[in-house]
Amino acid sequence: MAGQGLSPIRRMSLGAPPDAINLGLGEPGWPLPTGQAVRPDEGSVDLSYGPNTSDPALVDAIAGYAQARGADTVGPDGVMVTAGSQAALFALFQAYAEPGSAVLVPDPGFVAYPTLARLCGATPVGYPLAASGDLDAEALVALLGEQPHTSIVVLNHPANPTGGLASAQALSRVAEACAERGVLLVSDEVYAELWADRRPASLRDVSAAGVVLSSMSKAFAAPGLRIGWALGDPEMLASARLVHNAMTTAPSRLSQAAALGLLGAAGDVLPAAREQIRVRWGTVDRVAPQLLTSGHSFLGDGHHIPMSRTATRAGFYLWLALPHDLDDDSTSRDDPAVTEAFALRLRDEAGVTTIPGTAFGPRGAGFLRVSLGGPVDALEEGLRRLAPWWKA
Ligand SMILES: Cc1ncc(COP(=O)(O)O)c(C=O)c1O
Structure with a gap:
């Protein structure tokens, strides 16, 4: 167990300001149908x-x-x-x-x-x-x-x-x-x-x-x-x-x-869940479309390539490249500390908890995970707070 600590996902949530919107946890926020x-x-x-x-x-x-x-x-x-x-x-x-x-x-x-x-x-x-x-x-x-x-x-x-x-x-x-x-x-x-x-x-x-x-x-x-x-x-x-x-x-x-x-x-529950998924991706399209076309994608190992987001929308995670204009030297995205510091700024200055991509492995540097799973109201407000950090 040496070297094992609290999950980085739980850790991001624990230090958040009280009014921060949590787009970190990968948990559905819609009620059961009945x-x-x-x-x-x-x-x-x-x-x-x-x-x-x-x-x-x-x-x-x-x-x-x-x-x-x-x-x-x-x-x-x-x-x-x-x-x-x-x-x-x-x-x-x-x-x-x-x-x-x-x-x-x-x-x-x-x-x-x-x-x-x-x-x-x-x-x-x-x-x-x-x-x-x-x-x-x-x-x-x-x-x-x-x-x-x-x-x-x-x-x-x-x-x-x-x-x-x-x-x-x-x-x-x-x-x-x-x-x-x-x-x-x-x-x-x-x-x-x-x-x-x-x-x-x-x-x-x-x-x-x-x-x-x-x-x-x-x-x-x-x-x-x-x-x-x-x-x-x-x-x-x-x-x-x-x-x-x-x-x-x-x-x-x-x-x-x-x-x-x-x-x-299941015949009722699953179609209703899929509708919830459509509503959430639709909320991103409406409120912060620039997050979906944040253009520059970074895969770790020093490779920077155009983002080619998968055409089919499934699940409830948005894998978001850090903004282009984060700094002058885009290679610093290789540095896990840059991703983690940016996630902390979003949490403490924008009031939105996201998860730094580095929580998911070294190749996650340069990305944030945004969970769309929670309640739609909170998602919408969270996206409004995130949007200005990514230029349209
Ligand atoms: C990819 C993946 N697998 C497995 C799990 C574990 O899910 P559970 O134990 O709740 O079935 C999760 C939970 O977030 C997950 O994201």
Whole structure:
């Protein structure tokens, strides 16, 4: 645990002035469509421990939900219900990340991946993304070639923090490369249902290999339930289940009952969530369009290239390049301290909490992550406060 500290995301929020608007946390701020959806039918919940493998009704509902999305080979034994997808990541890493091995993670990428790898005595190795923030399969496969002792490759699409996607071809290329080398592929798809115009590709569209992660936390707007799940080959999931059992015995029964209710209402909940996503991206278009065309993009490693934001809007993160006119010497964007100092200025002078891109890996220097997930009123006011810092 040496060297591990409070998450940089929580740290930005803790020091904020009292009236700062928080566009930092990656959490949906819209209400559940109805209270009814999460209320168990019977009016009472079985509060026994229940099976380690969770309530069979929930497992069946998740398998049905996955099948309806094209993962037609998934049966109940291919579903591992966990205390949020975070616990699925923890369990899979503990089971498969050998000490001394490399775990390939996106850079920039979700903050938990490197920490979870280090907790196994493995080394997180960041792979670069395309300029759009999308998966660059060739770059990832090349790194895999350079890291022969890799135990796990993690993909995340739609991505936190870039909003980037992975094409079916790119997923297929990475799945093949991992299969050839006997590397576990984990495809974190917790934002997959939050698309504005077109459903993004899933690993399951192209391959039955690897693990796909989903969650109640984003599209179902219920992060506090702490329910997520992994889909994968039953034999491959077996050792991760043992880790999860050792850690939690089983997810909370109350949360499982609520998740079952929400899955049953998916036909209402998910279209409503997608509407919330459209409203939020539309708010950026209306209030601060210059943030979407901030032109100059910086990918770390000293490369400055034109921004080519991914065409499909999915998830609720805006990956924002620092303003052009920040200073005379644009190469200082390489310096993590410049990004962090600018995020602190925005927080303390503009009154908006964003997350410095460096929180997500060294290649995040020169960027900020703005969460569009919260309440629309706060987002609108936050964007008004940010807009003058980027010239139209
Ligand atoms: C990419 C990604 N994966 C996984 C998680 C964990 O989500 P949960 O444990 O709430 O399912 C998050 C949360 O922010 C995330 O952004």
